[in-house]
Amino acid sequence: MKYRFLLILLILNFIKVYSEDFTIEELLNLKNQGLISEEEFKVLKSELSNEISSVENLYDLNINSKLVSRTFKVYEKNNRYFFPLKEFFKYINFKNYTENNSEIKLYLGSSLKEVKINLKENDEVFQKNDEIYLQSNKFSEIFLNTLTINSDELLIRMYLSFDTPSEITQLLDISKDKLLRKSNEEDIIYSSERKLFDLGYARIQLGQVFDKSAGQKKYKDSWDGNLGYQGGLLYGEITADYDLKEKELNTVRLEYNDIWQGHNLDVENRRSGNNREWGIFFYKDRGYYETTGGQVIIRESVTLGSRVELIYMGTPIDIKDDDNGIVEFDSPLIRTDRTYTLKIYEPDGKIYEKEIKTVQDYNLQQKNQFEYKLALNENSQYNRYKTDVDVFYGVTNNFTVGFGYSRDIEDIQIGRDYTGNIKTETKYLNNAKIDLVYGGTYNAVSYIFNISGTKTLNSYNSYKEINSEEKSISLDERYSYKYLNQFNYLKWKLIYEHEEFGDFYEEKNRDRIDLKYDIFSNTDVGYKYEVKRYRYKGNDTSEQITIDTDYTWNKFLFSIGTSLDINDSESNEYRASAYYSGWERLTGRLENVWTKNGDEYESRISLYNNSFGGFVDFSTELAYSKQDKERVSFKFSVKIDNWLKLDTGLSDDGAQNHRIGIDKIVDLKNPTVKLNTMDNSRVKVITFIDSNNNDIYDIGEEIVPGVEVNIGDQIVVTNDIGEGMFYGIGNGIIYDMKVTIKKPSYTLGNNKIKIKSNFSSTVDAYIPIKPMLTLSGNVELDKGLNLDSDEKVEFYNDIIIELKDLDGNVVETAAPDNEGLFDISGLFPKEYYIEVTYIGSKYDLKTIREEIELHYSKNNSINTVLLRISNNNIAINTSEYKKNMARLRR
Template sequence: MKKKILFLFLLGMFSKIFSAEYTLEELDALYNDKVITQEEYSILKKEILGSNELESGYYNLKINGKQVTNIYSVATKGERAYLNLEEFLTLLNLNNYEKKDSVYKIYLGNSLEEVVIDTKKNRVSKNGKNIPLKENWYSMEKGNLYLEKDVFQELFLSYCTVDNSTLQVSMYVNFATPEEISSILDVTADKLKNVDVQPDIVYRGKRSLFDLGYTRVQLGQSFVKNEHEKGYKSNWDGSLEYQGGLLYGEFFAGYDLKEKELRDLKLEYENIWNDHTFVINNRGSGSKREWGLAFYKDKGFTTDGSKITIKESVPIGSRAELIYMGTPIAIEDEVNGSVEFTNDMIVGDRTYQLKIYTPDGKITLKEIKTVEDYNRQNRHEIKYDFSIDENKDKKRYATKGNVFYGITDNFTLGGGYTRDIVDTENGYKYFDSNSLEVIYGEVYNGYSYTLRTAGEKTWNSFDEYSKKLDDRYKYEVMGDLRVGKYKYKLSQENYGKYYDEKRRNNFEFQYDVFDNTRLTYDIEDMKRYDKTKERSEKLGFSHDFTFKKVLLGSSAKFDLKDSNKNEYSVNAYYNGWQSMTARLENKWENSGKDYETTLNFYNNNFRGLFDVSVELGYSNIRKESVTFKVSLDIDNWLTFDSNISKNGSKEFRVGVDRVIDLKNPKVRIDSMDVSRVNVITFIDNNNNNILDSDEITIDGVEVTIGNQKLVTNKKGRGTFYNISNGLLHDLKPKIKKPSFALGDNKIKVLSNVSSTVDAYIPVKPMINLHGVIELDKILKLNEQEKEDFYSEILIEIKDEKGKTIELVSPDNTGTFDVSGLFPDSYNIEVSYVGTKYNIESLAKEMKLDYKYNEFVLGFEHKITFNVTNQSIKLTEHI
C-alpha cells in the first residue's frame, strides 16, 4: 500500500512538472524513446491538452483477421474514435487514390468504387451517394487525416471494433482486396520480421513408438448430509489417469479405483494432416467395450441454431477463462482434456479469447471467432469429417463421413455418406444415406454473400414401421447476405413424406446498431403433412459495454407469439482485483416469473499457491433455493470442496490430486500434458547450427526455460521436466566461457505430444582476425611516413549480405585486430584514402575456419596485406 501511495504521489508531481514545462512534441518524443509508459503518457497528455481535446496513441491493428501492425495511429475524444486514413491506405498498399488540397479520391477493389472525401466542403460520398455526417466527423493531426470511426466504417469496412482498454483495433474491409495486395502484405510482413534477424531454431516433440509418460492420482473422501438427516455419510472416490506416447500418437487411459472399472481409452493424433485430428476410442458401455474412430477438423465452436457452445482442447489439469471485451465472462476447469462454455454472452459473429492457465504456471491465449463459414474452403483446400462408432447392444457400426473441397476460392463442393442404426419390425438395420452440398460465396461491391444448397437421400428399399424409405429425403436452399452492419439469412427446408414436417421456412435478421449493441429478428413457418402449421416469431436485443473494469451485459428475447416464453438477463463481470475475478449473473424466464442469480468469485494461481472459487446462488426454480459453494486447490495437490444449500443439504470433500512423471517420480509435475526437454550444448565449428559428427559438446552453459534453470554437465547435457505441450517456449542459454558466444538465432521448444524433445544449442567459437600491413620497399617510406601511411588505410569487414560488421585502421605499427567473429564467409575491403598514391582498392571474400585441437582460451586467424604503390594483395596464414 505504501508503494502505491508513493507511486501516485510521484506521478502527480511528475504530471505537474511535465504539464508546466514540457510541450506535447517533447512528451511524444519521451514516449517514443520508451522513457515513459503508455499509462503515464496518457495521464500527462491529459494534463497538457485538457480532457476535452483529442488524444492520439498507437494501437495494434488487425485487418481481415491478420495482425498488420502494432503502431497504428488512433485518436480518441471521449467515446469517439478517429482512425488514420493514410496509414490505412499504406498498410493495404492501396495506391489507387488522388489527393489534392482538402480532397481525397480513392478507388477501391476491382470494381473501382469511388470514395470522395472533401474536408473543406464537409462532404463524403461513395459511388456518388452522399453519406450523412455528424459534427466533428474528422480531425487533422500533424498533417494526417483522421476519420471518425462510423464514417470510416461506412466507407471501407464491414466490421470494426476499437478497444481502448487493450489498445486493439480489428477491422474487415468491405471491398475485394486484390491477391497482389495480400501477397505484398505477406512479403512485407516477412521482411519486417526478419530484418537483420537470424531465423528461429525451433525444436519440436517427435512422435515415437512408445514413450513412458505420466500418471495422475486422484483420491478423495466425501462427507454428505441430506435434508432431514441427522448425521453425515462418508464415501470415497479415486481414479488413475495416464498419458504418454504410443504408436506415434498420444495415448490416454483412465481407471476408477473404487468401482474397479477401466474408463475410456483414446489414441489421438493431433494435427496429423492439414489441421485434422485422428482419434481411436475404446469406450466403456456397462460391462462392454465399444470402439470408435474419428477424423475431423475442429473450428472451436458448435451451434444448434439458438445457442453457441465453445469447446477447446487444453492441457489436463488446466483452468480456462473465456474473455470478451477484455473481461472474463466464464471460467471452467478441464474435463477429459477440454473445456466447454455455454453463456448468454456467447453470440455469433463475435471474437472471444480463451485464456488458458496450465498447472505449471504458463498462460496462453487462443482467439475464437464465432463466425459461421458454412464449410466454405479456399481453392484446393479440403476438409474431412469421418467417424465410425460401434454399438455392442445393436451389434452394428454407425458411420458418418463428409468431405468439402474448394474448387475455387468462392466455390465449394461437399458430399457425404451416413449409415444410421435403426430399430425396425425385423430388428436392427442400417439406413444408408448420401448427401450433397454446393456452397458459393464472395464479396462484391461491399456485399458479402453466401449461397448454399444441400440435399440428403436414403437408398434402402425396406420399410420402417409402415414408413417408406423411398420418402426419406430432404433438401435445403439458403442465402446469407451481409451489408455493413446488417445480416440477412433466408432458408427453406423441404422434407419427404417419411418425415412429419413438409416444409420449414426461416428468416433471420441481425443489425449491429453500435459496437456490441445488436437487434435480431427471427421468424419460422413450419408445415406438416397432416396439414397442421406452426409459426414462431422472436425479437432479440443485446447490449454489452465496459465501465472502467466492469463489463455489463444485457439481453432480452421476446417471443412474439407467446409472451410467457420471454427471457431476460443482466450480467456484470469485474476483474479489477489482480488475479481475482467476480461474476454476477441474473436470468429471468417465463416473462420474469422464474428468477435465478449467481454471484461467483474466483482466481487463478493466487500467490503461486491457491486456486479458489466461491459461489453464492439463488433460484426459485430449483428446490435448493440458496446454495453456497467453495472450491480450493492448494499447491496443485490438495483439494477441498464444499456445497451447502438452504434446505439443509451439505457436502464436503477433501482429497489429493497429484501428477507423477513415471521416468523420474522424484520430480514435481503439475500436469500430464507436458514434455521433457534434453538440452545438448555443442561447439558449432562450421556455424550451421547442427551437431555434426566431428563437433564436441561443451559444459558449463546455463540454460533457462520459464522459471526453470540448469547448467549443462561435463557431457554438455541437462534435462528439463514439466514443459507444457502446445506452447512455444523460449530457451535462453547463457555462456560464461571466454572466446565462445551464442549466435543471433533465437532457440525455441514446441511439443504437442508427451515426449522427450532433444534441443541442440549451438555455441559459437569466436575468432580474432589479426592483420598486418606490409609496405613494399618501392614506396621508400621512413618510419614517420609509414605511420602516416598506416593512418590512411581503411579495412572494412562485411557479412555475406553486405552489412558492415567492423571498420578499422591499423595502428602505428601497421597491425589491427577484429574480435568476435564466427566461422563464416566475410567480404573484406581494404582502401587507401590518401592522395599521394593511386592505389587500387582490394575487395575479396574470405572464409574463417576453426579446427579444434584442444581447449584453449582463444582462436586466431592471421592475414597480411602487401601494399605497393599500385595495388593491395592479401595473404592468409593457415
C-alpha cells in the same frame, strides 16, 4: 515628435479611406522599422480591425516545432480566424481525402480516423479561389492538440493530433528495420520427437465423500478414486483413466495433435455401460460448435487439472474445471460474430490465452486448402461401426466444394407382426452429402451463398403410418437440399435459408429469416422468423425478437438480454447479469433469468479466483430458484497447494454434501520431482560449440559446461558434460529459452532458442554456442615499389578492406594501420568474401574479391590472411603463413 504625430494622422486617414488596401502586416513593418511604437501599433491595429470586416494576412506557420511557411494566408473576419485547408494539406503533404461539391472527407493518421466537413458556407467555413477556409476553433478541433496565434507578430504555432504522412513513412521505415533485424534472427525451435514409447506421468485422485439427504440426520459416506496416466506411445500421446472404486477403465485416448496442416487425429477406446467402444476422429479444431437449437458452445482441450476462464470484452464471464482434459462453455453471452478469450490456468502455475472467434463461414476454404472431418465410431449395441466423412476443398479463394459420406446404423420399420407390434430390421444406411460455398466481398457487402444436400443411397422400403393409413415408402425419398444466403453490410446481417424435404419426411419445406442489426459495437437487435410446412398437417410458424446489450464500465461488465416470442409470451425470456473482476485475481458474477412471464425465476451469485498467491484456488456459489420450490443452495470448493481439495454443498432443505480429496502428479521417470500437471514434458539441454556454424550438433564438436539456461521460472546450469534437465515444461506452449554464456568470446549469434512440446516426452535441445573469431591480416608491399616509411604509411591509408557475407552485405570494414596490420573481430566460423580496394591515384590497382572460410580451433580463435601488393596487382593469401603472431601485434 511633430512629424511622428502627422504620420499617425496620415495613417488613420488612410485607414478610413483605403482600409481594404492597408493591412496589419504593413503596420507590423512600420513597427519593425521603428516608425511607430508598440502602443501606437496596438491603437492603429485596433482601428484597422474596426474598419476592416475581412482582412487577409500572411503569417509564419510553425507545425510541430518546425517552420513550414512564411506566407500562410489567414483571413480575419469579425475577430475570428479562418485557415486555408488545402494550403495546410500542402505543407504536411496530406493527400488522403476526397472532395465533392457538398463535403470534403478526410482520413487522418495511421488510424484512418474519418472526418467529414460540410462545405456549405456557414459561420465555420467558406470557399474562395478554389480554397477552403475553416474557422480556427473548428480547425483545431479536427486537426490539433494545441494552437497558438500571435497576431502581433503574425505567427501561428500548431501541434497536430494525428500522424502526418511523413511521420507515418518514418514509422513504416522503423517497422521495416525491425522486421529486417528480426528476419536476420534465426528461431531454433526444439519440439517433442514422436517415439514408440516414452514413460510419462501418473495422476492419483482419491476422495472421501459425506452425503446427507433432505430430512435425514445421519451422513452416508463413500469414496471415489481415479488413476490417470499420460505419456508417449505409438508416436503419439496416450491418456488413460482408471476408476479405482468401480475397478473399470474409463476412456483411453491416443492423440496426434497437428499431425497434418492443422488437423488432429484421435483414437479412443471408451466405456459404454458394460461394454467398450472404439472411435477414430480426424478433424480441424475450430474451438466452438453450434447446437441444432442455435446455442454456441465453446469447447477446448486443456491440460488435466486445469481451470479455464471465459473472457468477453475483457471481463471473465464463466470459469470451469476440466473434465478429463475437456472444458465446454454454454453461457448465453456466447453468440456468433463475437470474439472471446480462453484464459487457461494450468496446475503448475502456467497461464496462457487462446482467442475464439465465433464467425460462421460454412467451411469456406482458401485456394487449394483442404479441410477434413472423419469420425469412425463403434456402436456396442449393434456391434457395428458407423462412419461420417466430410471433405472441403478450396477451388479458389472464394469458392469451396464439399463432399461427404456417412454410413449409419438404423432400425428400419418393415411392418407389423401377427400381434400388431412393429417389426424392425437393423440396416446400414449410406448417405451422400454435397456442399457448394461461394463467398466474398463486393462494395463493402460481405456475402456467402451455400447450396447443400443429403440423400440416402439405399432403396429399402420403410413402413410408416400416415393419417391412420399404413404406407411403405422407399428410402430413395429420404433426401433434403438447402439454399442459404448470408449478407453482411456495415451493422446489418441477413441470413435467408430455404430447405426442401423428400416424400420420406412429414416436413415438406421450411424457410428461415435471421436479421440482426448492431446498434452499437456490443448492442444488437434481431428478428428471427421460421415457417415449417408439413405434407399432412398445417404449418408451424415461429417469430422471435431478440435484444442483447453488453456494456463495460471500470471493472464491471453488464449484460442485458431478452428473447420475445411474438406468438407465445409464455416462452419469453429475460436475462440480466453483472460481472466484476476488480479484486486482483477474484471475479464475481450475478446472473438472473426470468421465464414464463416471471413465474419462473432463477438467480445465481458466485465468486471465484485462480492461483491466489499460487497456493489457494476456490469458488463459491449461492443460488436461488423459484421454480424449484424456492430452493436456496450454496456451494464452496477450495484447492490448496494444487493437491488438497475440499468441496461443500448446502441446501436450505437440509441436504448437504462434503468431500475431501487429494490430487497428486508423479513423474514416473523421476518420482522425487514435484509436479502439478501430467500434460508436460522433460527438456534435456546440451550445450556445444558449433565449430562449423550449421546449428547442428556434429560428432566430435566440443561440449560447453557451465552454461546457464532459463525456461520459464526454472534455471539449470549445464554440468561437466554440457547437459542439464528441466521437468514439468507444459505442452502446447512455446517457451523462449534464455541462455547465459559465462565464457568470453562465445555467443548465441543471431539464434533464438525456443521450446515447444506437443505431447508428453523428453525433448532433446542441442544449443549451438558460437565461437567469436578474429581475422588478423598483414599488408605486404612489394620491394620493387621502392617506398620509404612515409610513402608506405600513405599507401596503407589508401587501402580499404571489406568483409562481406555470401549475400554481398558488408559485415565489417577495416583499414591497415601504419605498419600494414588490421584486425576484424566478432566473426563466426563460416565463409565470407574479403574485398580489397585501392582508393589512391598513383597506381592502377583493381579491386579484388576472394572467398575465405574462417575455422575454429580449440587452441586458437585467430585466422590470418596476407595481402601482397605490387605496382599492378593485389593478391590475397589465405593460407596459414608461418610468421610470428607477436610480430603482427607490434
